[in-house]
Amino acid sequence: xxxxxxxxxxxxxxxxxxxxxxxxxxxxxxxxxxxxxxxxxxxxxxxxxxxxxxxxxxxxxxxxxxxxxxxxxxxxxxxxxxxxxxxxxxxxxxxxxxxxxxxxxxxxxxxxxxxxxxxxxxxxxxxxxxxxxxxxxxxxxxxxxxxxxxxxxxxxxxxxxxxxxxxxxxxxxxxxxxxxxxxxxxxxxxxxxxxxxxxxxxxxxxxxxxxxxxxxxxxxxxxxxxxxxx
Numbered sequence: 001x002x003x004x005x006x007x008x009x010x011x012x013x014x015x016x017x018x019x020x021x022x023x024x025x026x027x028x029x030x031x032x033x034x035x036x037x038x039x040x041x042x043x044x045x046x047x048x049x050x051x052x053x054x055x056x057x058x059x060x061x062x063x064x065x066x067x068x069x070x071x072x073x074x075x076x077x078x079x080x081x082x083x084x085x086x087x088x089x090x091x092x093x094x095x096x097x098x099x100x101x102x103x104x105x106x107x108x109x110x111x112x113x114x115x116x117x118x119x120x121x122x123x124x125x126x127x128x129x130x131x132x133x134x135x136x137x138x139x140x141x142x143x144x145x146x147x148x149x150x151x152x153x154x155x156x157x158x159x160x161x162x163x164x165x166x167x168x169x170x171x172x173x174x175x176x177x178x179x180x181x182x183x184x185x186x187x188x189x190x191x192x193x194x195x196x197x198x199x200x201x202x203x204x205x206x207x208x209x210x211x212x213x214x215x216x217x218x219x220x221x222x223x224x225x226x227x228x229x230x
Contacts, residue, residue: 027133028093028157028165030111032068032194033119033126034058036086043071050074053110054082056090058127058194066127066196068214071095072113080116087119094129094194094216096165107166109214111194127193129216131167132224133157134187141180151176153218155190169216178221185227191220 037057044051051071058066070090072082080088092114099108133155140152151171156164169190171179182188195217202208 027131028095028159029128029130030092030094030194031089031128032056032058032111033089033123034068034087036082036084036088037067039084040072040077040082052077056088056111060127060193066194067212068194068196069108069110070113071110072116076113076116080118088116089119089123091115094131094165094167095159096167107168109167109194128191129194130189130191131155131157131169131216132187132189133167135182135184136166138184139180139182141176149173149176151179153179153182153188155188167216168214169218171218171221175218175221182223183227186223187225189222189224190216190218192216192218 035057037055040052040054042050043053051073053069053071056068056070058068060066072090080086082088090111090113093112094109095112096107096109098105100106134157135153136156137154142150142152144150149172153169153171155167155169157167158164169192179188193216194214196212196214198210198212200208201211
């Protein structure tokens, strides 16, 4: 009887972890399709599992190409040729981590692969992301030199085991006007695409270098819950 109870307890914990993982997976979903743009480079090892990185070239309707960083486990590479030029589809999550670069910590984004397969047909929307997270920094509303309205929103998206991914997002137009009034702690859902952009940064010595930034461009958003006032 005791053994059966222990087995039931262990099974219950396992099912609970599985449900938690499914819930976390639902908070952060990415599907991108494009061309492998760079050779695989070893990234890191975790619990005996090796991970590699490469850039995926994902086209926009405007013919601009987003170059997205991808992380993939060696255990997902067996059935797919990931040589540069190969057309593939990746399903996974957009994750963030801190990396110490040139004397300071930087927030680094990567598409973490859960599944990959060869692209064998045209995909109407090759760059899709859904996030359900919490505003973790006061939104910043601004206008571009061409009078486009933009609001920058930093989202904290829960991951398993008490971790979170911190993902910069951008709302445009009426979504920008609406989201500028969001507050830290508000829970929102967003749909959109992952984009890359090149910008110039001036170093203390006066040298100007090109950098690449990544963010989520929001096409649709929904407020799930407002933070309760104390």
